[in-house]
Amino acid sequence: MTPDLVYLATGAGLGALALWRLTTSSDPLRRVLALNVLAVGIAMILLAAAHGPGGADAVPQAFVLTGIVVLVAVTAALLALAETLGPRGD
Amino acid sequence: MTAVFDILLAIGILGCAAAALAVRERTAAIAAFMVAGLLVALSWVRLGAPDVALAEAAIGAGLTGALLLRSARRLGPVRPRSVGWPVLGSAAILSAALAATLAWAVASSRGISSYQSLVAERLSESGVTNPVTAVLLNFRAWDTLLEIAVLSVALMLVASVGTARIRFDRLGEMMLPCARIVVPLLVLVSGHLLWLGSSDPGGAFQAGAVLAGAGLVLVMSGHVPTAGRAVDIARVVGLSGLAIFVIAASAAQVLTGGFLQFPPDVAKAWIIAIEAGLTLSIAATLVLLFLGLSRHSRS
Amino acid sequence: MTNLLMVPGLVLIAAGLWFLLIAALGLWQFPDLMSRLHALTKADTAGVALVALGATCLTASLSDAVVLLLCVLLVAVSGATTGHLIARARLKDTET
Known part of the structure; x- marks a missing residue:
């Protein structure tokens, strides 16, 4: 088992857990958390695919770095909106 | 092992x-x-x-x-919603299937597309020796420019929506001694990461995040006001990253005839200058996103 | 030189890991927040310091030693401050 296969499976597992929670939870905070876990899972799949015998490919790394920064902006915006909307029924 | x-x-x-x-x-x-x-x-x-x-x-x-x-704590209490077993089960099956398909697709397409040789070929023209920084600020600078635009949009959205004020006065007197030790060290680490980014792991985003941590410790120790002029200055600094990037891109257009194509022999100076501006702007943006201040914040 | 420092380095790292393990056990087993904090803050800081000292012996380079010292300092300061803040928040909650 090479490390990239282990982490490819981990990324897929994180994605599955997050998708399941994203679709079944009614708590806005938990949904934002699930979105973050989903992004981490996809980033891990990208990085595992980028990892080769001659080192890691720089382009997927740059994608993931961009994704992390965009995600924190999205998280802050979503939380501000959720706080403004307040509690609501389903 | x-x-x-x-x-x-x-x-x-x-x-x-x-x-x-x-x-x-x-x-x-x-x-x-x-x-x-x-x-x-x-x-x-x-x-x-x-x-x-x-x-x-x-x-x-x-x-x-x-x-x-x-x-x-601010989002209201969780309202438990009863979701039936069929829904839970089918959601579990569908998400597991989607993730398994994704993993299988990636695992079976191993080695088809690789940018590694392309990046290595042109790395000497980029002005830096860390391939990730070269991709972020030279080869694919468009992506980074738009990423800074996303950060600015989020900053404006949070500033116009606003969230409740955080009360830092309850933190007590231990924050100030902590800030006295931690803030100078964090500023040092941030500058180190920024400078290192051209040749070793590091760069504007990591440095900006560390600097934002230092800013938050300062705010928590109660030595920076969270209203009035200080916030306006922070907002201007936060939005200035996009402005610096656009100005640099336009200047490169005039000098070399290509949008975001820096003159190769002085590319390192361009990249370091843009990254230094971005570090400050990212730090200010992240602090403001956390504080969530608006002009008419509810108390 | 490195061989000479190898054994004490490994012993120090093992001692540090033992401290960290005790801290984790305390966090898991102690009944209330205050005693958990007591177990965590002190054993944690000591464990990290011992592991860093052992790593310094293993690398035997001055520049790495400075970085490790910085790590230990930051862990000690942040551990002490967060421990104080958590205890303070609990005391305020029980007062009101």
């Missing part, structure tokens, strides 16, 4: 993520999420991506965790 380490780490990551998504109490879930983020950063070092690991540890685990903790 190393495979054992990888598998243990993978189990730890999946366990923490499952706890973050399943634990009923919000604070415990966020704590599990932050631990998972740090373990993920460790695993990315194992995958040979230390730049991304630094960013994940500082932004993905640290700042996102702080944002979530801030909101955990």
Whole structure:
């Protein structure tokens, strides 16, 4: 088992857990958390695919770095909106 | 031996993520999420991506965790909704199938597309020797420009919506001695990361996140006002990153005739200058996103 | 030189790991927040310091030693401050 296969499976597992929670939870905070876990899972799949015998490919790394920064902006915006909307029924 | 380490780490990551998504109490879930983020950063070092690991540890685990903790008490109590077993089961099957398909697609397409040789070929023209920085600020600078635009949009959205004020006065007198030690060290580490980014793991985003941490410690110690002129200045600094980037891109257009194509022999100076501006702007943006101040904040 | 420092380095790292293990056990087993904090803050800081000292012996390089010292300092300061803040928040909650 090479490390990239282990982490490819981990990324897929994180994605599955997050998708399941994203679709079944009614708590806005938990949904934002699930979105973050989903992004981490996809980033891990990208990085595992980028990892080769001659080192890691720089382009997927740059994608993931961009994704992390965009995600924190999205998280802050979503939380501000959720706080403004307040509690609501389903 | 190393495979054992990888598998243990993978189990730890999946366990923490499952706890973050399943634990009923919000604070415990966020704590599990932050631990998972740090373990993920460790695993990315194992995958040979230390730049991304630094960013994940500082932004993905640290700042996102702080944002979530801030909101955990403010969002109203959880209203348990009864979801039937058929819904839960079908959602589980569908998400597992989707993730398995994704993993299978990636695993079977191994080695088809690789930018590694392309990047290595042109690396000497980029002005820096860290390939990730070369991609971010030279080859694919368009992506980074638009990423800064996204940050600015989020900043404006949070500033116009506004969130409740955080009361730091309850933190007590221990924050000031802590700030006296931690803030100078963080400024030093941030400058080190920025300078290192051209040749070794590091760069504007990691440096900006560390500087944002220093800014938050300063605000928490009560020595920076969270109203009035200080906030206006921080907002201008936060939005200036986009302006600097656009000005640099236009100047490069005039000088070389290509949008975001820096003159090759002085490319390093351009990249360092843009990154220094971006570091300050990212730090100010992240602090403001956490504080969530608006002109008419509700108290 | 490195061989000479290898054994004490490994012993120090093992001692540090033992401290960290005790801290984790305390966090898991102690009944209330205050005693958990007591177990965590002190054993944690000591464990990290011992592991860093052992790593310094293993690398035997001055520049790495400075970085490790910085790590230990930051862990000590942040551990002490967060421990104080958590205890303070609990005391305020029980007062009101």
